[in-house]
Amino acid sequence: MSDVRVHRQRGKRGGKLKSLNKPQGPNLNNLIYPKRTNTVSCKNEKVTCATLNCRSAIRKDSFIGQILREEKIDFAILTETWFSDHKQHQFETSDLNQYGYKLSVTNRPNRIGGGIALTHRTTSNSRRISNGVTRSFEFGIWQLILKNITLHIMGVYRPPSLATNSQFVSDFSEFIENIVPQYSNLMIMGDFNLHIDDSSSVTADFKDSLFAMGLTQHVDFSTHIGGNILDLVITEATNGVEVLLCEPGTLVSDHYVVKVTLNVKKENILSKTFKTRSWRDVNEPALIQEFENIDIDTDDVDTYTKICRAPKPWFNENIVVLKRELRKAERLWTKYKEPEQLQTYKNLRNKYCHAIEREKTLTLSEKVSNSKGDSKKLYALVSELTGTKSENPMPSGISDSTLSDNFADYFMNKISKIRDSLHEFNKIQAN
Structure with missing residues (x-):
C-alpha cells in the first residue's frame, strides 16, 4: 500500500483521521529552556x-x-x-x-x-x-x-x-x-x-x-x-x-x-563574565608596535606585594644538619616501629630542640650586648622581638607647611604666656 502512496489510517473522535505512520513522542519545539543564573x-x-x-x-x-x-x-x-x-x-x-x-x-x-x-x-x-x-x-x-x-x-x-x-x-x-x-x-x-x-x-x-x-x-x-x-x-x-x-x-x-x-x-x-579575544584575529605587527610605544615608567603599571621573610639568624648550618638527621630518624621510626629507632628519634629531637634554644639564646644575647650604651638601638631590638610597632607621635593628615606654622605659633605663644605670667609674681626688692 505504501508503494501506491496509500497509508493506513484509523478513525478518531470527531470524524478526524490520524495517520499511524506519524512518529509519537514529545515535541521538542514546545520546550522552554530556563535562563542560567550567575550564582x-x-x-x-x-x-x-x-x-x-x-x-x-x-x-x-x-x-x-x-x-x-x-x-x-x-x-x-x-x-x-x-x-x-x-x-x-x-x-x-x-x-x-x-x-x-x-x-x-x-x-x-x-x-x-x-x-x-x-x-x-x-x-x-x-x-x-x-x-x-x-x-x-x-x-x-x-x-x-x-x-x-x-x-x-x-x-x-x-x-x-x-x-x-x-x-x-x-x-x-x-x-x-x-x-x-x-x-x-x-x-x-x-x-x-x-x-x-x-x-x-x-x-x-x-x-x-x-x-x-x-x-x-x-x-x-x-x-x-x-x-x-x-x-x-x-x-x-x-x-x-x-x-x-x-x-x-x-x-x-x-x-x-x-x-x-x-x-x-x-x-x-557569584560568577563573573569576562570578555576574551582570539589571538588569531589580532594584527600581530600592530600589536608589536603598540607594545613598543608603551611607557613603562608611567603610573599605570600594576604592582603586587610579596612577603619575603628573612632567614632566622640562629638557624645555622649545624641546625640544618640536625634537622636532616631528625627527619631521617623520624622516617625510619614511622616505617619500622622499632623501639631502638624510637629512642634514637627522641634523642635527636631533644638534641635539635636544645640546639635551637641554645643558638637562639646566644644570638639574642649577642644582639643585646651589641646594643649596650645605645638605648635607641636596644628599644628597637625589643620592639622587633615582641612584634610591637612604635606609633608616630606627629599629627597625621596635615601638610608640612601647616605643621611648621603650628609649631612656630606654639612656641611664640609660649613665650608670650611666660612673660605675662611673670607680672603675677610680687617684685622682690633687695635689702
Whole structure:
C-alpha cells in the first residue's frame, strides 16, 4: 500500500483521521529552556589543620612552628601549652606568634600547666568567643575567618586528675548540648585523655552521646606513644565541614601531631563574565608596535606585594644538619616501629630542640650586648622581638607647611604666656 502512496489510517473522535505512520513522542519545539543564573550554590575550599598536646610550648615553639610551616598548616589547636598570664612575653615572643602565624591563648588561671592555644596564619582573622574551666576539662572557643569561610573552633584539654572518666563524659555531654546549636561549622579538637579505642562502658557512652548530637569522631589511629587514641577531632555530620583525611604526624612530645585535611563549603559565590579575544584575529605587527610605544615608567603599571621573610639568624648550618638527621630518624621510626629507632628519634629531637634554644639564646644575647650604651638601638631590638610597632607621635593628615606654622605659633605663644605670667609674681626688692 505504501508503494501506491496509500497509508493506513484509523478513525478518531470527531470524524478526524490520524495517520499511524506519524512518529509519537514529545515535541521538542514546545520546550522552554530556563535562563542560567550567575550564582553558584557552593564552592569547596581545602583547609589543613592540626591538633597537638605539646607538653609545654614554651621551649618547643621553634620546633612546632617549623612543623606548621613545613606542613602548610592553616590553623592548629595546641593543648598543655603551659603559658601563664603573669608571663605574657612567653607567648607574645613565641615563634608560634611570628613568621606568618598569630597566637591566641587561654591559660589555666592561678595554676601552672594546662592551657589551650589557637595558632593560625596571619592572613586569617580570629576572635576568642569563650573560654573557661568546667568540673572536668578546660576549653576555649574561637571564631576563625579563613579564606572567606567562618569556622568555629573549640579546643578541649582534659586533665585526668580533675574527674573520673564517667564524670567527664557526663560533664562534656551536658556542656556540648548547649554549644552545638549556637555555632555553625563547628570543630572540636584537643586532648580528651579518654581511651576512645577500648570497649569500656564509659567509651560507649561517650560515642553514643556524640551520635545523639549528630557529631562524628574521625581519629582512628594511636595519637600517644603508649598506643592509645587520646587526641580527637570531632565535627558535625550535617555542617559544611567535611574531613577528607586524618593522619598522624610528627612525634613532638609523648603525643603525635594529628593532621587533618578539610573540605569546607563556601556558599553564595557569584560568577563573573569576562570578555576574551582570539589571538588569531589580532594584527600581530600592530600589536608589536603598540607594545613598543608603551611607557613603562608611567603610573599605570600594576604592582603586587610579596612577603619575603628573612632567614632566622640562629638557624645555622649545624641546625640544618640536625634537622636532616631528625627527619631521617623520624622516617625510619614511622616505617619500622622499632623501639631502638624510637629512642634514637627522641634523642635527636631533644638534641635539635636544645640546639635551637641554645643558638637562639646566644644570638639574642649577642644582639643585646651589641646594643649596650645605645638605648635607641636596644628599644628597637625589643620592639622587633615582641612584634610591637612604635606609633608616630606627629599629627597625621596635615601638610608640612601647616605643621611648621603650628609649631612656630606654639612656641611664640609660649613665650608670650611666660612673660605675662611673670607680672603675677610680687617684685622682690633687695635689702
